[in-house]
Amino acid sequence: MNADVLGWRCKFGVMGPSTNTVVQPDFDMMRPAGVTNHYSRIFTPNADAVSNETFRAGAELIGRNTLDAVRSVMTCKPNHLVMGMSAVTFFDGAKGADRFVKEVEELSGLKISVGSHACTAALNAYGGVKRLAVLSPYWPAMNTEVARYFGDMGFSVVRDVALKRTSWTAIAETTPAECVAALKQLDGDDVDAIVQVGTNLSMVKLAAMAEMWLGKPVIAINTATYWHALRARGIEDKVAGCGTLLERF
Known part of the structure; x- marks a missing residue:
């Protein structure tokens, strides 16, 4: 049987919320030759009053709609699936992540490949990382879930910043300056690495630059997830400009 002409090495089926405008360009930016990304949109009403109380219910709705997006993308005969939304992969700790997978x-x-377990694999690839700081566009209630997951995986979250975005599309409107301010707030000698979650927050290039001036791993979840997917398929290409994870491991 002939290989796909463009995706002759691998075709990724990517599921992401229909409100998400960052995952698709991010993944395409990191794509080696012979690998193609096929985006399947998870129907997501753009809630415009996301709050601490409503965040989980809104994210769980996206989670429930994920399987329809899986069925849709399966028709292009992908070789591997990639989850382009992170919140649902952190719910209920490691057990919740395993259940979703x-x-x-x-x-x-x-x-x-899902964001939560991809971040764990990335942190373990760097080695010697135990104490984390977490940046998210979420609300504190969701950051608690993220910290719980990392605790289950043997890490401790020393501190976190929740940017409290009030709609799903507002996440993608977060400026680099806002992200830099949050990174400075999170960094400290008591932190081994900084992890950014929330796939609609554009952080791939910024995290790569931040590693240079902070002198420690800064992991953007889209980078970790795509790296995990590539390596899971035995694709060892190094990708320059998107952080040490893709350049070294």
């Missing part, structure tokens, strides 16, 4: 893999018959 199992549900998608049983439906599709394919392996999937």
Whole structure:
């Protein structure tokens, strides 16, 4: 059987919220030759009053709609699935992440890379990382879930910043200056690495630059997820300009 002409090494099926405008260009920016990304939009009403109380319910709605997006993208015969939304992969700690992965893999018959476990794999690749700071566009209630997950995986979250974006599309309107201010607030001698979660927050290039001036790993979740997907398929290409994770590991 002939290989796909453009995706002759691998075709990724990517599921992301329909409100998300960052994952698709981010993943395409990191794409090696012979690998193609096929975006399947998870229907997501653009809630315009996201709050601490409503965040989880809104994110869980996206999670429930994920399987429809999986069924849709499966028609292009992808080789591997990639989850382009991170919140649902942190709910209920490590058990919740495993449950989500199992549900998608049983439906599709394919392996999937998800943000939570990809970040764990990335942190372990660097080695010697135990104490984290976390940056998110979320609300404090969701950051608690993120900290719980990392605790289950053997890390401790020393501090976190929740940018409290009030709509799903507002996440992508966060400026680099706002992200830099948050990184400065998070950094300290008591932190081994900084992890940014929330896939609609544009941080791939900024995280790569921040590693240079902070002198420690700064992991953007889109970088970690795409790196994980590439390596899961045995694609070892190094990608320049997107941080040490893709350049070294």
